[in-house]
Amino acid sequence: MVISALRRFIAERLASNGVEDASFDADNLVAFGLKMTKTELMINFDREVDSEDEKRICSLADRRISGEPLQYIIGEWEFYSLPFYVGDGVLIPRADTEILVDHAIEFLKTRDSARAIDLCSGSGCIAISVKANLPSVSVFAVELYQKAMGYLTKNVERNGVEIEVINTDVLAEPTGFEKFDAILTNPPYIETKTVKTLSKEVQNEPITALDGGEDGLVFYRAIAKNWVPLLKKDGRIFAEIGEDQAEVVTEIFENHGLKCQTIKDLNGHDRVIIGTVKDI
Ligand SMILES: C[S@@+](CC[C@H](N)C(=O)[O-])C[C@H]1O[C@@H](n2cnc3c(N)ncnc32)[C@H](O)[C@@H]1O
Incomplete structure (x- = not known):
């Protein structure tokens, strides 16, 4: 079979088994299976694929089809134009999170000798994107779970950035930290009862990256209470939220001395709360 026919065959097989974006996934799987970029795939449509490769791509x-996310199968994903290893045990970086990074970079650019900490860092996509774009900022990344820590460490190395990776519990009281200009965070924020209703792809991602407790707000409360006091004067927190959480998270942050602004994502959903330490 030639590449174009294999691509069509895989796309049809995915689509008939209920995979959304079947053509996109087929292109990625065929390119990955043949160790080609998608551009190489496009210019080699007439090339014959041997039966070993065909079998591997079908598997x-x-x-x-069994629900494993495309990104886990490929083993890496792009975020903020940078490469990140992903796989079992780590959340796949989402394009919506790039908006948080945009705003954090704009703010950190204006601060001298800035220090930023990424809480619940996972793959490290937020911390690494900030550091790659602003090398003079001192960046710290906090993660609790071992599998995610493994990806975080490998991604720091892969992107050639210097970040201090810290293995600790964000829900516990922090000790021994100097003050920060910015806290960056995309914590678990889905209500416990909702996690089970998510698509099978999302349920393949670690529950520890999704479950934000009974009302989805456990991390925002803990971060507001324990980490916000570590912000410098005029320091800011940039927190990703679920699309229906702007009001409640704003209330939590305002009760801890922050003035808040809500930023929408490209789909028009509330996505990031920026809280600034009020002048006292
Ligand atoms: C929603 S994911 C975000 C990952 C990454 N920052 C991103 O934006 O793709 C939340 C992350 O928080 C981590 N996490 C969960 N509970 C934690 C805790 N108590 N302390 C530190 N990290 C935690 C999870 O392992 C997961 O990597």
């Missing part, structure tokens, strides 16, 4: 498609 990749079977994994996709």
Whole structure:
């Protein structure tokens, strides 16, 4: 079979088994299976694929059909134009989170000898993107779980940035930190009862990256109480939120001395709360 026919065959097989974006996934799986970029795939449509490769690509498609996320199968994903290893045990970086990074970079640019800490860092996509774009900022990344820590460490190395990776519990009281200009965070924020209703792809991602407690707000409360006091004068927190959480998270942050602004994502959903330490 030639590449174009294999691509069509895989796309149809994915689509008939209920995979959304079947053509996109098929292109990615065929390119990955043949160790090609998607551009190389496009310019080699007439090339014959040997039967070993065909079999391997069909088994990749079977994994996709069984609900494994495309990104886990490929083993990496792009965020903020940078490469990140992903796989079992770590949340796949989402394009919506780039808006948080945009705003954090704009703010940190204006601060001298700035220090920023990324809480609940996972793959490290937020911390690493900030550091890669603003090398003079001292960046710290906090993560609790070992599998995610493994990806975080590998991604720091892969992107050639210097970040202090800290293995600790964000819900516990922090000790021994100097003050920060910015706290960056995309914590678990889904209500416990809702986690079970998410798509099978999302349920393949670690529950520890999704479950924000009974009302989804456990991390915002803990961060406001324990970490916000570590912000310098005029320091800011940039927190990703679920699309229906702007009001409650604003209330939590305002009760801890922050003045808040809500930023929408590209789909028009509330996505980030920026809280600034009020002048006392
Ligand atoms: C929603 S994911 C965000 C990951 C990454 N920052 C991103 O934006 O893709 C939340 C992360 O918080 C981590 N996490 C969960 N509970 C934690 C805790 N108590 N302390 C530190 N990290 C925690 C999870 O392992 C997961 O990596």
